[in-house]
Amino acid sequence: MSRRHRHKAHVNHERWLVSYADFITLLFAVFVVMYSASKVDHAKMGKMAHAIQAGFTDLGVFQDSTGSKPMDGKNMTPSTGSADQQPSASKTGDELDTSELRKELGRSLASEIEKKQVKLWEGADGLVLSLREGGFYEQGSDVLKETSHDTLDKMAAVLQPKHFRIRIEGHTDNIPIHNTRFASNWELSAARATGMVRIFLERYSFTPERLAAAGYAEFHPVDSSDTPEGRALNRRVDIVVLGSAKSASRQTAKRMMKEPQVLGELNGPNGEPSHDTKAPDQVGR
Numbered sequence: 575m576s577r578r579h580r581h582k583a584h585v586n587h588e589r590w591l592v593s594y595a596d597f598i599t600l601l602f603a604v605f606v607v608m609y610s611a612s613k614v615d616h617a618k619m620g621k622m623a624h625a626i627q628a629g630f631t632d633l634g635v636f637q638d639s640t641g642s643k644p645m646d647g648k649n650m651t652p653s654t655g656s657a658d659q660q661p662s663a664s665k666t667g668d669e670l671d672t673s674e675l676r677k678e679l680g681r682s683l684a685s686e687i688e689k690k691q692v693k694l695w696e697g698a699d700g701l702v703l704s705l706r707e708g709g710f711y712e713q714g715s716d717v718l719k720e721t722s723h724d725t726l727d728k729m730a731a732v733l734q735p736k737h738f739r740i741r742i743e744g745h746t747d748n749i750p751i752h753n754t755r756f757a758s759n760w761e762l763s764a765a766r767a768t769g770m771v772r773i774f775l776e777r778y779s780f781t782p783e784r785l786a787a788a789g790y791a792e793f794h795p796v797d798s799s800d801t802p803e804g805r806a807l808n809r810r811v812d813i814v815v816l817g818s819a820k821s822a823s824r825q826t827a828k829r830m831m832k833e834p835q836v837l838g839e840l841n842g843p844n845g846e847p848s849h850d851t852k853a854p855d856q857v858g859r
Contacts, residue, residue, distance in 0.1 A: 672701040672815055675736065679703060682728045692725065699741070700815045703729065704796075707809035714751055716765040718773070729813075730778040739816040740774075741786045742767045747805035748792040764789030766811050 676694055679701075686692040691709030695702050707713065710722040718726075733740065744763030756762045767787040774780040797804035 672738070675732070675738070675815065676701055678732045679729065682732050683725065686725050697812075697814060700738075703813040703815070705811045705813065706807065707811075708806065710811065711766065711809075713809070714753060714756070714762065716755075716762060716769050718769070726773065726777075730774065730780075733813075733815075734778050734780060737784075739784050739786075740780075741788060741814045741816055742770045742774075743794075743812040743814060744787075744789045745794055745796075745808060745810050745812065746792050747808045748795075748799040749805065759791040760789055762789075763791050770811055770813075 680687065680694055683692050683694075686709065687694065689709070691706050693702075693704040693706070695704070705725075709725070710718055712719070744765070744767035746759040746763050748759075751757075751759055751762055756765065764787070767789050771785050771787045774785055775782060792799065792808065795804070795808040796810075797807040799805055799808060
């Protein structure tokens, strides 16, 4: 009877192919991702950057000038600065002179200015009409006093026919607030600013594109926060006259006129975005 011979098990020396295949697959995925990233539409990226910068300029976060710089933290400036320093407003050729407006407001609000309920001064962004809390609000409230309506009527009668853009800023002192309506000074300052915007729209028929609202809480004081008198001066609503709405439209148009030159450099011969063109190091106006 013949014996069956058992064959020795074959040793597989090709297991390295499994690891190699995994490595090749991962390497392929890396190059696919790198290729996709290189296909970013630089034209759309540049257009989006222009739109973001224009939006923040209208809100006053970035200064608007013909020689603007890249958008970074160094170019951010406070809205108004100190009232005691009273820096002169920066002006370009497109901005309207506010000196005549200041005279008109000074004549119309002479009694309120004398009572120190209102103060007129030149801020970094334009003419500032500062409404002190004592004449317009109860402390910790965003509801205007009934006695303040006459002052607002006189103020709006001067501002409404003009074409100046206006940013309304709410400011508080550094005493924390927490009541049934507001949990922080941020909310109080923003509520006062937006409430004033609503009055300008509904009662005085200002056009919406002229207006903006901002709440700064206690972080833009005009006096020391260490004394009751200083804190009282810091509790205010500032009406900042920025320039004309027509001027803003011209500046926007200029930005749009410059944009096709950038897009033209990024586009290929058929008008399609050129993926080989490198994005500029900085996007700005």
